[in-house]
Amino acid sequence: MPEKPNSSNRLVLSALVLFAINTLNFYDRTVPGALTEPIRKEFHLTDTQIGLLGSAFIWIYALVGLPLGRIADTASRKKLLAIAMFLWSSLTASAALAGSFSMLLFSRIGVGIGEAACAPTATSWLGDLFPPDKRSRVLALFMLGVPVGSALSFFFSGPLTQAYGWRAAMILAAAPALLLIPALLFLPEPKRGASEIHPVSLTPTSMWSILRIPTLWWIIASGTFINFNLYAIATFLTAFLSRIHGLSLASSGITAGIVYIIGGLAGCAIAGYLGDSAIRRRKDGRLRIAAMTSLVAAPLACFGVLQPAGSLLAAVISLTLAYSLLTSYYGLVYSAIQDLVAPNQRGATMAIYFLAMYACGASFGPLLTGRLSDLLAHRAARLAASPIVTEQFRAVGLQQAMLIIPVLSVLLALVLYFGSRSMITDVAGPEAIPAPSHSLAS
Numbered sequence: 001m002p003e004k005p006n007s008s009n010r011l012v013l014s015a016l017v018l019f020a021i022n023t024l025n026f027y028d029r030t031v032p033g034a035l036t037e038p039i040r041k042e043f044h045l046t047d048t049q050i051g052l053l054g055s056a057f058i059w060i061y062a063l064v065g066l067p068l069g070r071i072a073d074t075a076s077r078k079k080l081l082a083i084a085m086f087l088w089s090s091l092t093a094s095a096a097l098a099g100s101f102s103m104l105l106f107s108r109i110g111v112g113i114g115e116a117a118c119a120p121t122a123t124s125w126l127g128d129l130f131p132p133d134k135r136s137r138v139l140a141l142f143m144l145g146v147p148v149g150s151a152l153s154f155f156f157s158g159p160l161t162q163a164y165g166w167r168a169a170m171i172l173a174a175a176p177a178l179l180l181i182p183a184l185l186f187l188p189e190p191k192r193g194a195s196e197i198h199p200v201s202l203t204p205t206s207m208w209s210i211l212r213i214p215t216l217w218w219i220i221a222s223g224t225f226i227n228f229n230l231y232a233i234a235t236f237l238t239a240f241l242s243r244i245h246g247l248s249l250a251s252s253g254i255t256a257g258i259v260y261i262i263g264g265l266a267g268c269a270i271a272g273y274l275g276d277s278a279i280r281r282r283k284d285g286r287l288r289i290a291a292m293t294s295l296v297a298a299p300l301a302c303f304g305v306l307q308p309a310g311s312l313l314a315a316v317i318s319l320t321l322a323y324s325l326l327t328s329y330y331g332l333v334y335s336a337i338q339d340l341v342a343p344n345q346r347g348a349t350m351a352i353y354f355l356a357m358y359a360c361g362a363s364f365g366p367l368l369t370g371r372l373s374d375l376l377a378h379r380a381a382r383l384a385a386s387p388i389v390t391e392q393f394r395a396v397g398l399q400q401a402m403l404i405i406p407v408l409s410v411l412l413a414l415v416l417y418f419g420s421r422s423m424i425t426d427v428a429g430p431e432a433i434p435a436p437s438h439s440l441a442s
Contacts, residue, residue: 010188011129015138017183018122021085022145023152024176025118028092028111029057030150031173033234034157034253035166037242042166043101047236047377047398051370053108054235058366061112062358069120069351077121077347078189082181084121088114089177096167119354124346127338128190133276135338136286140272140331147264147327150234151257158238158253210349213340218419219287219333223357225412226294226329229405231365233323236373236398240305243395245312255316263323270324271331283339284423290332291416297325298409305402326409333416336423373401 032039032053040050071080091110098104122142130138157169210216237259241252274289282288304318341349377397381389 014129014187014190015126015141017180017187018126019142019145020176021081021180021184022118022122022142023149024085024145024180025088025115026146026149027153027176028088028149028173029115030153030234031092031095031157031170032108033150033236034154034238034256035161035169036235036239037249037252038161038166039104043104045101047239047370047373047394048367049101049370050239051235051366051368053105054231054366055364056105057108057112058231058358059112060109061116062355064113065116065120065351065354065358067351068117069347069349069354072117072121072124072347072351073192073345076189077125078184078187080117081121082184084114084117085177085181085184086114089174093171093174096170116354120347120350123334123338123350124192125190127346128192132335132339135335136274136276136331137272139334139338140268140328143271143327143330143334144264144268146230146330147260147267147323151260151264154238154253154257154260158256159250161253162248162250210341210345210352214425215287215419215422216337216340216349216353218415218422219337219340220353220356222290222329222333222412222415222419223353224361225408225415226326227357227361228365228368229326229408229412231361232369232402232405235366236369236402237319240398240402241312243391244307244399245309245315247312255312259316259320259323263320264327266321266324267327267329268331270328274328274332282424284420286332286336286339287416287420287423290329290336291413291420293325293328293332294409294416295413297322298406298413300325301409302403302406305399305405322405322409329412340423369401369404372404373397376400 036050039045039053040047043049068080068084088111091107091114094110095104095107098107123139126138126142127135153173156172157166160169160172237256238249238252241247241255242249247255270289270293277285300318301322304315304322307315307318337349337353338346373394374397377389377393380393380396381387384393386393
């Protein structure tokens with residue numbers, strides 16, 4: 001029989017601290033996106049270089065995540081995460097000292113090394129605290145750190161930069177780690193497999209055994225599309241609002257924050273409620289719902305991007321709805337991954353998944369969207385017979401480039417649908433955890 005999980009208070013406290021850590025994780029990750037315009041103007045950067053700041057972070061994040069995920073399956077997750085937090089917060093603050101684009105790029109690479117440990121350790125930790133039929137809700141809460149952290153970054157960074165400069169915003173981004181690292185070290189770490197309904201083997205297994213699960217390949221493919229979209233949005237949303245709709249730095253940051261916080265809360269609710277309800281009816285329910293939400297997000301994103309100057313409200317509403325549907329992916333798909341693999345495989349599985357989704361998806365989101373924006377801006381200038389690319393043409397280029405988001409949302413929906421078709425067989429397979437019959441954490 002599995003070990004009884006911790007008391008309700010400890011479960012809640014652990015979930016909240018890990019949520020706060022993930023919030024800081026994405027606050028620090030999003031800061032450059034919130035500060036795109038002042039950084040671009042100070043260092044005279046192209047959109048391609050702005051995209052490279054995000055992509056370089058992601059390349060190192062993806063590569064380092066694989067060994068860190070393996071460590072998370074065998075060593076102390078608490079110590080690993082605490083060290084990682086210290087590293088990424090320190091490197092975030094160091095960006096305030098950057099005197100060139102190269103120094104800024106170096107600091108972002110360092111942040112990527114630290115943040116690579118967060119999701120594998122925390123999702124594995126939560127999987128050992130909560131049984132299968134509760135995981136959509138708790139993982140949706142944990143992944144609510146994505147929009148909440150991003151929203152807070154936009155809310156604070158824009159106005160703070162306008163008042164004190166972008167370097168002050170970088171220092172502020174690192175400060176919460178001073179409280180969260182001690183809070184993490186205070187938490188009791190659960191034993192692996194503590195929340196499983198049926199006995200499971202905790203003997204270390206090969207990473208290759210994970211890759212024998214067909215559904216996991218579809219989930220990995222879906223990760224490339226969702227992260228391409230969400231990192232393109234994170235990098236260029238404030239620039240889009242500023243260039244197309246004429247918002248100031250502070251206003252564009254606050255508006256982007258509204259998109260993130262409202263959309264993120266809605267996405268969390270969708271994933272938590274529908275995901276845990278669906279798994280009680282059918283084993284492929286979470287992936288099917290994720291496919292439907294992604295498909296509906298496509299026309300909403302297209303409508304929001306195409307709104308002209310003067311139609312800010314329509315653009316913000318549409319983009320908020322699209323963002324909410326896209327972010328529901330996290331609670332739905334991450335809990336599906338927990339259903340597919342054993343407790344001693346979760347850290348490694350998330351690391352493999354992140355390697356693909358970040359290296360093949362998120363890394364190209366900022367870079368290719370930025371490159372496409374530059375190309376389309378030059379094309380608009382040529383068509384207007386202008387010898388220079390003005391801010392007006394940069395606005396046109398970025399608006400057209402962001403239409404890649406609805407296109408990839410449709411592809412995301414298709415991949416998730418095909419993944420759902422093999423889910424039932426794979427959950428019943430030897431590598432998977434049996435479906436839930438009752439709750440141990442209620």
